[in-house]
Amino acid sequence: MTQHWSPYWNPKVETLPKDQLRALQLKKLQTLVQYACTHSPFHRRLYEKAGVRPEQIKTLDDIRRLPFMTREDWMANQAEQPLFGDLITRPPADAIRYHLTSGTSGRQPLRVLDSRKDWSWITDMWCYGFWGFGIRPRDTVFFAFSYGSFIGFWGAHYCCEKIGCLTLASGNMTTEQRVKQIVELGATVVCATPTYALRMGQTAEKMGINLKRDGKVRRVIVSGEPAGSIPAVKKMIEDMWGGKCGDTAGMTEIGTIMVFECEQQPGGPHIIEDHFIEEVLDSDTGEPLPYGQRGERVVTSFGRSFIPLIRYRTKDLVNKVPHTHCSCGRNGDIYEGGILGRTDDMKLIRGTNVYPRAVESVVREHAEIEEFQIILTRTDNVQDEIAVKIELKPNQQDCWPRLRAQLSKDLADAHEGLRFNVDLANVGELPRFELKAKRLQDLRPTN
Amino acid sequence: MHDQQMDPLGRTVTKDEQELLALFRQLERLSQRTDLPPCALMNVKQAMVLMWNACNDLFLISEDPRGD
Numbered sequence: 001m002t003q004h005w006s007p008y009w010n011p012k013v014e015t016l017p018k019d020q021l022r023a024l025q026l027k028k029l030q031t032l033v034q035y036a037c038t039h040s041p042f043h044r045r046l047y048e049k050a051g052v053r054p055e056q057i058k059t060l061d062d063i064r065r066l067p068f069m070t071r072e073d074w075m076a077n078q079a080e081q082p083l084f085g086d087l088i089t090r091p092p093a094d095a096i097r098y099h100l101t102s103g104t105s106g107r108q109p110l111r112v113l114d115s116r117k118d119w120s121w122i123t124d125m126w127c128y129g130f131w132g133f134g135i136r137p138r139d140t141v142f143f144a145f146s147y148g149s150f151i152g153f154w155g156a157h158y159c160c161e162k163i164g165c166l167t168l169a170s171g172n173m174t175t176e177q178r179v180k181q182i183v184e185l186g187a188t189v190v191c192a193t194p195t196y197a198l199r200m201g202q203t204a205e206k207m208g209i210n211l212k213r214d215g216k217v218r219r220v221i222v223s224g225e226p227a228g229s230i231p232a233v234k235k236m237i238e239d240m241w242g243g244k245c246g247d248t249a250g251m252t253e254i255g256t257i258m259v260f261e262c263e264q265q266p267g268g269p270h271i272i273e274d275h276f277i278e279e280v281l282d283s284d285t286g287e288p289l290p291y292g293q294r295g296e297r298v299v300t301s302f303g304r305s306f307i308p309l310i311r312y313r314t315k316d317l318v319n320k321v322p323h324t325h326c327s328c329g330r331n332g333d334i335y336e337g338g339i340l341g342r343t344d345d346m347k348l349i350r351g352t353n354v355y356p357r358a359v360e361s362v363v364r365e366h367a368e369i370e371e372f373q374i375i376l377t378r379t380d381n382v383q384d385e386i387a388v389k390i391e392l393k394p395n396q397q398d399c400w401p402r403l404r405a406q407l408s409k410d411l412a413d414a415h416e417g418l419r420f421n422v423d424l425a426n427v428g429e430l431p432r433f434e435l436k437a438k439r440l441q442d443l444r445p446t447n
Numbered sequence: 448m449h450d451q452q453m454d455p456l457g458r459t460v461t462k463d464e465q466e467l468l469a470l471f472r473q474l475e476r477l478s479q480r481t482d483l484p485p486c487a488l489m490n491v492k493q494a495m496v497l498m499w500n501a502c503n504d505l506f507l508i509s510e511d512p513r514g515d
Contacts, residue, residue: 116515305512
């Protein structure tokens, strides 16, 4: 008998009218703030300093009474009171999981603990996303992930077990071994960072494997990098794999994803609004921005008992649009274009703002390019220069003169006429990545 | 059968939801026991957490997230 599944993981709540969703959020916020104030000394101090009490949260707008929480405060708290600081609400003995942030920002990673309920909630948020993108029990899901202390796809792995998929962990396999297993076992879903999904596709080509012809992949789910919502990157991935590519975004600080693309793919991921409040604020003034204006994400998460995360400044740049931009029926608003970058990865070059994601958007329009790197230097201690180093796919050398001219023009057009130096790298010269790619090298002196 | 008639928003809880809630509360009680053998207690705790997930997703409960 064929089972007819709901397209929603949680049909009741994902389709609640917006006013009821807001009432649900308020109830959860009140419970969370009371809980945090009672059990987390970190939060209690924060609220005492701001002169705010839990009972003052009477409407959703009252969230603005609550002070922001920052990564810097959290890191300082862990440094002052190793290992976990006093943000945690429970004794470490109650935990069943320990994870770290990825460390890509070059700072001390944050340490996080999760209880049984926390962990189950974390996997459940992934279920919203995977189910929403069409993953079902019949699927065979391959995780191109190293399964270390970085939380990455850990929760997604357990989500697939919960859904009932055949779940394949690739751990310490080489890229070639991964490609081979994806084909041999007929994986229908592959999960990776966008960078690594491309790399596996390139490796398959070198191995003489045509993933579209020889594989059975119908979905590629990416996470971990803003590139997952760049249309040109998604197209490259889809052309390589033959399956639809969907983006998700999360962070170790919440332990899971807070947004996912549904099957309709309206141009960005939906927010899981029954488990998160996502504010978009002007990062300078802290004031809320209306729909359609780019600002900083500030997240409040309802799911983790160990670590109450309330008004956490993420430094992610987003542009929120109403849920009605999508026809899927979910009530979660949408981040148009996904995570657009970070407030702290913006580089100022000769008066022009440059975001690595914007550069990648231009570079990935050219299918001849295999890998790239952005290099910032300073000439004569005065003038900043930006160069993009390009590594071409095999047998594409002939196109270089034309490609170089085109890229220089496209990059300048996308950056108020800023001149980019576009250079050719040797084959195999540029670094390859498995987790989050680090394609920007800032070689300018720091003072 | 559990007797919770309303969810935290004051909406009527359906029969299916009442059944889920009753199961969760039963597992919650069992998971607090100290006299069960490990093979029972630890599996009950796991089951309780999964039922908590179902009830939490459906917003049938809104309470202190500890108790696991």
